Amino acid sequence: MEQKSKYNPSEVEQKWYAYWLKNKCFHSEPDNREPYTIVIPPPNVTGILHMGHVLNNTLNDVLIRKARMEGKNACWVPGTDHASIATENKVVAKLAAQGIRKEDLTREEFLKHAWAWKEEHGGIILEQLRKLGASCDWDRTRFTMEPELSKAVIATFCHFYRKGWIYRGVRMVNWDPVALTAISDDEVIHRDTRSHFYHLKYYISDGKGNPTDQYLVIATTRPETIMADAAICVNPADERYHCLRGKKVLIPLINREIPVIEDDYVEMDFGTGCLKVTPAHDAHDYEIGLRHNLPVLDIIDDRGRLNADAQILVGEDRFDARKKIAKMLEDAGNLLKVEEYTSPVGYSERTDAVIEPKLSAQWFLKMDDLAARALEAVESGRIHFIPDKYRNVYRHWMENVRDWCISRQLWWGQRIPAWYLPDGGVVVAETAEEALAQAQQQNPSLKAEDLHQDEDVLDTWFSSWLWPISVFDPEQPGHPEHKAGADLSYYYPTSDLVTGPDIIFFWVARMIMAGDEFMHDVPFRNVYFTGIVRDKLGRKMSKTLGNSPNPLDLIEKYGADAVRIGMLLCSSAGNDILYDEAQVEQGRNFCGKIWNAWRLVSGWNVDEKAEQGEVSRAAVKWFDNLLSRSIGTVADHYAKFRISDALMTIYKLFWDDFCSWYLELVKPGYGAAIDRATFDATVDFFSKLLKLIHPVMPFITEELWQGMEERRDGESIMFERTPVAGPVDEPYLSAFDDLRALVVNVRGVRAQKGLSPKEELALNIEGAFREELLPVLMRAANLSSVEFAAPEGPAVSFIVGTVKASVKLEGLVDAGEERKKLEADLEHQRRFLAGVRAKLSNEKFVSGAPAAVVEGERKKEADALARIAALEASLSKL
RNA sequence: GGGCGCAUAGCUCAGCUGGUUUAGAGCACCUGCCUUACAAGCAGGGGGUCGGCGGUUCGAAUCCGUCUGCGCCCACCA
Numbered sequence: 030m031e032q033k034s035k036y037n038p039s040e041v042e043q044k045w046y047a048y049w050l051k052n053k054c055f056h057s058e059p060d061n062r063e064p065y066t067i068v069i070p071p072p073n074v075t076g077i078l079h080m081g082h083v084l085n086n087t088l089n090d091v092l093i094r095k096a097r098m099e100g101k102n103a104c105w106v107p108g109t110d111h112a113s114i115a116t117e118n119k120v121v122a123k124l125a126a127q128g129i130r131k132e133d134l135t136r137e138e139f140l141k142h143a144w145a146w147k148e149e150h151g152g153i154i155l156e157q158l159r160k161l162g163a164s165c166d167w168d169r170t171r172f173t174m175e176p177e178l179s180k181a182v183i184a185t186f187c188h189f190y191r192k193g194w195i196y197r198g199v200r201m202v203n204w205d206p207v208a209l210t211a212i213s214d215d216e217v218i219h220r221d222t223r224s225h226f227y228h229l230k231y232y233i234s235d236g237k238g239n240p241t242d243q244y245l246v247i248a249t250t251r252p253e254t255i256m257a258d259a260a261i262c263v264n265p266a267d268e269r270y271h272c273l274r275g276k277k278v279l280i281p282l283i284n285r286e287i288p289v290i291e292d293d294y295v296e297m298d299f300g301t302g303c304l305k306v307t308p309a310h311d312a313h314d315y316e317i318g319l320r321h322n323l324p325v326l327d328i329i330d331d332r333g334r335l336n337a338d339a340q341i342l343v344g345e346d347r348f349d350a351r352k353k354i355a356k357m358l359e360d361a362g363n364l365l366k367v368e369e370y371t372s373p374v375g376y377s378e379r380t381d382a383v384i385e386p387k388l389s390a391q392w393f394l395k396m397d398d399l400a401a402r403a404l405e406a407v408e409s410g411r412i413h414f415i416p417d418k419y420r421n422v423y424r425h426w427m428e429n430v431r432d433w434c435i436s437r438q439l440w441w442g443q444r445i446p447a448w449y450l451p452d453g454g455v456v457v458a459e460t461a462e463e464a465l466a467q468a469q470q471q472n473p474s475l476k477a478e479d480l481h482q483d484e485d486v487l488d489t490w491f492s493s494w495l496w497p498i499s500v501f502d503p504e505q506p507g508h509p510e511h512k513a514g515a516d517l518s519y520y521y522p523t524s525d526l527v528t529g530p531d532i533i534f535f536w537v538a539r540m541i542m543a544g545d546e547f548m549h550d551v552p553f554r555n556v557y558f559t560g561i562v563r564d565k566l567g568r569k570m571s572k573t574l575g576n577s578p579n580p581l582d583l584i585e586k587y588g589a590d591a592v593r594i595g596m597l598l599c600s601s602a603g604n605d606i607l608y609d610e611a612q613v614e615q616g617r618n619f620c621g622k623i624w625n626a627w628r629l630v631s632g633w634n635v636d637e638k639a640e641q642g643e644v645s646r647a648a649v650k651w652f653d654n655l656l657s658r659s660i661g662t663v664a665d666h667y668a669k670f671r672i673s674d675a676l677m678t679i680y681k682l683f684w685d686d687f688c689s690w691y692l693e694l695v696k697p698g699y700g701a702a703i704d705r706a707t708f709d710a711t712v713d714f715f716s717k718l719l720k721l722i723h724p725v726m727p728f729i730t731e732e733l734w735q736g737m738e739e740r741r742d743g744e745s746i747m748f749e750r751t752p753v754a755g756p757v758d759e760p761y762l763s764a765f766d767d768l769r770a771l772v773v774n775v776r777g778v779r780a781q782k783g784l785s786p787k788e789e790l791a792l793n794i795e796g797a798f799r800e801e802l803l804p805v806l807m808r809a810a811n812l813s814s815v816e817f818a819a820p821e822g823p824a825v826s827f828i829v830g831t832v833k834a835s836v837k838l839e840g841l842v843d844a845g846e847e848r849k850k851l852e853a854d855l856e857h858q859r860r861f862l863a864g865v866r867a868k869l870s871n872e873k874f875v876s877g878a879p880a881a882v883v884e885g886e887r888k889k890e891a892d893a894l895a896r897i898a899a900l901e902a903s904l905s906k907l
Numbered sequence: 908g909g910g911c912g913c914a915u916a917g918c919u920c921a922g923c924u925g926g927u928u929u930a931g932a933g934c935a936c937c938u939g940c941c942u943u944a945c946a947a948g949c950a951g952g953g954g955g956u957c958g959g960c961g962g963u964u965c966g967a968a969u970c971c972g973u974c975u976g977c978g979c980c981c982a983c984c985a
Contacts, residue, residue, distance in 0.1 A: 034944090034945090035947095201983095217983095219981090219982070219983080226985090247985080248985070249985060250985070251985085262985095294984095295984090295985085296984055296985085298984095299984045299985070300984080300985060303985095304984090304985055305985075306985095307985095311983070311985075312983060313983065313984090313985080314985085372983090372984085372985090373982080373983075374983085375983070384983090386983070416912095418911065418912060419911095419980095421910075421911050421912085421980090422910090422911065422912095422979085422980055422981085425909095425910065425911080425980075425981065426980080426981075429981075429982090530979085530980085533980090534980095565918080565919090567978095598919090598933075598934090599919060599920080599933095601919095601920070601921085604913095604919095604920080605978085605979095606919095607918085607919060609918085609919080609934090611918095611934070611935085612919090612933095612934080614947075615933080615934070615947095617947065618945095618947045618948090619947095620947090621945065621947050621948085622944095622945065622947085622948085624944085624945080625944040625945035625948090626944065626945080627944085628944045628945080629944035629945080630944085631944095632944075669923090671921090673920085673921095673933095674921070674932095677921090677932070677933065680933080681932080681933085688944090688945090689949085689950095692944085696944090699943055700943090773950095773951080776950060776951065777950095777951060777952080779950085779951085780938080780939065780950070780951045780952080781951085781952095783939085785940095786940085786942075786949095786950070787942080830928095857929075858928095860929095861928065861929070864928095865928080868965075868966075871965055871966090872965085873964095873965040873966095874965035874966070875965085876965085877964090877965050877966090878926070878965065878966075879926080881926090882926050882966090885926075885927070885928090886926090886928095888928085889927095889928050890928095892928065893928070896928095
């Protein structure tokens, strides 16, 4: 076939992706083959493709394509996540830009806007994945908020509620005053933050609400919360403050009287040893308050502003209030000093707002039992983490996990299926009808309108933890005794999961829990953790830094295969990826190399009558063996999830071995034809190489494979079998390596002496050389003759292994220079020999080391002696 | 504060159970080549006291201790 001189990725990619789709090449149905399943880590439905997605999905696609070529029934299920907080934030922002405020809308109106947004932006990212070559089974595309999957989430809630593991309670939660919702502990990011440590005087009361002239000092970072103080607390062992027992103090500015109490929680040597206890605005203080029966006074509203109960600074934002109250305290003489202070502060993962500890009624899921089982699944080795170090991280979290706050004060998500009764009771059911029926059992006179459904929705992860189950059978979650559907029982457990370590707790751990609860089995066998994609300076990719390339632009510029290679080249499991466009260029160059290699081979004319020459015969034998060995190496790398090592093995095999050595050896002279045997072998090699490359570079391999011969419609390289390794003649390969070393040395001599590669040289070899490789040596090194004897006359010598070789060079040998070189080499060999002999003369080594190692050292000694003799002989000739 | 991990060539990383002659790769770099597949290429080349110190061992990049410097996870000492 006529091949264009340059590879045009975008044209080829469009053509073959359309072809794969048209022929449903990615679609999978259960059959009698072994399944290989991956569920995509569902990207946010309104998200757009970034470099992290490229890395993750490239790895997934490599795995799925490899499995497919191993004859497995490969199924990669795509889909998106409704991402409740992120999406709701986006919709709120978009509405705000149009002058619409969320609080002016009803829930139904808001959800209409949200769904409209989802319809408009949802799935863009899945379209983008196609550009990358992702071989997802698009017929199976799922969305976590589609009706069936939402039903699964609700059923799950009811299941755990019936089990008594879901409960509603007033707890101190992490309140996000921007998103206006509680969030789970995992969504809080602690960062050391510079602030101030305010030392405040609290005057001791005379018992009638009037200050005495005595005071104590507390240190706080949050002076704006003093109005909510319920007590001052000291350590009972702190003798400094025993005089305060039974006393009361007055809160500055508002002069409210509060008691002094004692609790072990207070550290004597931290701050002043006096702690102001503010139960409504600090989790520890809340605990103290419970122990001492203190009142809870909440003075901060949902948006982080002081409310009327604060008495002063009402309506002020908490940070403005902090500045203002500091001034007020100073004016009132209560501010003793202000220190610079750095302490960890919790921020919302989504909005970056400073978290406000807030007492509120939320739904929780009991975690202890689920966590214990999920820990066992990993500790027992039923699930394997790559790299292994994440087991430690996982164990630590599992052993310290707290109950999961699953309610969110949002609208975008699955609404909690709890209905409140007029008498304050609650019923939980999968539907409103069932809830009413349940309620009527308690009180037959109740009507539908008497029931009020909980306003909150469920945490997004409360739906994504079902993903590996619900994509195959949404009936299963919530109904562990349900008979799994055909797809679920065939595809579950999935095989491998590729994801980032940042969601090991959010998602990975919880999928393991849900898997155990509803399937009594693990959700996947292996979890491959990628790193974070950074720029080449090691900085995180971010919009503000502008250091994040648009993957689609890269694909447009370099081609999808090149982008995939660029990502894979620098990715080892668990390590951050330092992305550099140079790597994508390298990928593009590799495409060019493959393309041009086929241009060469496909342009050859075959002479049916020609005999196969000795050089070609030897080259074919060599590459056949090398290919076999490399197939084994690649398989081993893949088995250990060393994807970039597998790629590098293939890369070097194709470029260095196949192109630079094999093709150069067999390629016919200008205008000459090639013999049939060599041509067929070469095409066979090429075809095997393409199959080996296909999982990492699907497009160019399909293009060339399709062009190699007539293919039937629907036939694709992706259904070909991975080449299988034959027996490997190791001695032959190693003899060929020696030959290559000789050739490189001869070329080196040419380069040094400024001789043209076209100029034939005469070589002398002293030592053993494999006879059948002689023609190869002569061709590759462009030799006129090879003589197995010491050279007569001036020559440049070098040593390969234990073979000494000399290039005869009349008039070009500088005896002095040559002597210097040989002497340096000799010196080096003598030192080496001395080292080896020191070992061998050490009685402890000879008796202590394994026989094979001692034998190895003896061989080294003999080889060194041989080399020294050869070098000395050359020197004496000079 | 607790835990985990990392440190090998200019850069990114391999180096698996301690022993493969002088510790490897890719990229970058230097030199020479527009050789009829490919200059996005070809041929050749230079470059590392394996973070410091101490220990175990016949033998350490590899095992142990310690120090230094990074990274990550967990953690509400106000």
